[in-house]
Amino acid sequence: MIRLLLLDGLREVPVDAPVLRADDLGVVRGEAVFETLRVVGSRPCYLDEHLERFGRSAASLDIPMPPGFDELAAKAAAGIEDAGLRLTLTKGGLGMAVVFEIAAETVGGRSGIRVVTLPLGLASDFRRTAPWLLGGAKSTSYAVNMASSREAHRRGADDAIWTSTDGYVLEAPTSTVVAHLDGRWVTPPAETGILAGTTLRACASLVEIATLPLTVDDLAAAAEVVLLSSVRGVAPVTDLDGRKLVTPAGRALQSAFEASLRR
Numbered sequence: 399m400i401r402l403l404l405l406d407g408l409r410e411v412p413v414d415a416p417v418l419r420a421d422d423l424g425v426v427r428g429e430a431v432f433e434t435l436r437v438v439g440s441r442p443c444y445l446d447e448h449l450e451r452f453g454r455s456a457a458s459l460d461i462p463m464p465p466g467f468d469e470l471a472a473k474a475a476a477g478i479e480d481a482g483l484r485l486t487l488t489k490g491g492l493g494m495a496v497v498f499e500i501a502a503e504t505v506g507g508r509s510g511i512r513v514v515t516l517p518l519g520l521a522s523d524f525r526r527t528a529p530w531l532l533g534g535a536k537s538t539s540y541a542v543n544m545a546s547s548r549e550a551h552r553r554g555a556d557d558a559i560w561t562s563t564d565g566y567v568l569e570a571p572t573s574t575v576v577a578h579l580d581g582r583w584v585t586p587p588a589e590t591g592i593l594a595g596t597t598l599r600a601c602a603s604l605v606e607i608a609t610l611p612l613t614v615d616d617l618a619a620a621a622e623v624v625l626l627s628s629v630r631g632v633a634p635v636t637d638l639d640g641r642k643l644v645t646p647a648g649r650a651l652q653s654a655f656e657a658s659l660r661r
C-alpha cells in the first residue's frame with residue numbers, strides 16, 4: 399500500500415492505521431462495495447464512469463452513498479505517476495481510498511495471458527430475474543472470484559473465463575471478455591448479470607465493439623480474445639484452453655487504450 403485516505407475528513411492516515419470496526423458488516427458479511435481504478439499522471443482514469451458504477455453497486459446493497467468520493471479520489475491520486483486506486487464503502491459507513499503499486503504479474507499480463515474456461519453454474523439469463531444474486535454489483539463478496547483465479551492458476555493458466563450452464567460466455571473473475579469474431583469485436587451483454595466494465599466502455603469509444611450473446615463455441619472459434627480491466631488494461635489472450643491465439647488486433651487496442659489514459 400502506498401497511501402491510505404479516509405472519506406471522513408478527506409484526510410490521509412498512515413498506511414498501517416486501524417480503520418475498520420470489528421462489527422462492520424463489510425467485514426462480517428461482505429457487505430461493502432468497491433471500485434478499482436488506474437491512476438496515471440496524478441489523474442484517476444475514467445473516474446466519472448467508476449463513480450457512476452460505485453453508486454449503482456451501493457444502491458444494490460442498500461448502502462447509502464455519502465458525498466466526497468470524487469474529491470477523495472483526486473486527493474489520493476495527487477503526485478502519483480502510475481498506480482492502482484481502490485475506493486471502498488462499507489455498510490458500516492467506512493469510506494476509504496487506497497493507492498497501491500501495480501503488481502508485476504498484473505503488468506506482465508499486458509504482454510499476454512493464458513486463460514481457461516470455468517463453469518459458473520448459472521444460466522445466462524438467471525440473474526436478470528434474481529436481483530438477490532447482485533448481478534452487476536461490484537461488492538467485496540469476491541471470494542468466489544478469487545477462488546476461480548486460484549483454480550485457473552492450479553490448471554496452469556493466468557486467468558479464467560466463466561461460462562453459463564446454457565453455453566454462453568459471461569466474464570472473467572476481474573475482467574470483461576471481448577472476442578474478435580468474423581472480423582469484429584464482440585462482448586457479452588450486461589443483462590447476463592456480469593459487471594458493466596468501465597474499460598470496455600472506454601475501449602468501445604476507440605474501436606467498434608458489438609454487444610451480443612457470445613457462445614462457448616464462438617469463443618472456441620474466435621481469432622483473438624482480450625480481457626479488459628481497469629488496472630491491467632487490455633490483456634491479450636495467447637492461450638485459451640490450450641489453443642494458441644494470435645494477438646495483433648488486441649495489441650492495437652491495448653496501445654489505443656493506454657494512450658487514452660494519458661490524454
Ligand SMILES: Cc1ncc(COP(=O)(O)O)c(C=O)c1O
Pocket residue numbers: 434569570571572573574592593594595596597598626627628629
Ligand atoms: C467481475 C468483473 N468483471 C469485469 C471487470 C472489469 O471492470 P473494469 O473495466 O471497470 O475494471 C471487473 C473489474 O474488476 C470485475 O471484477
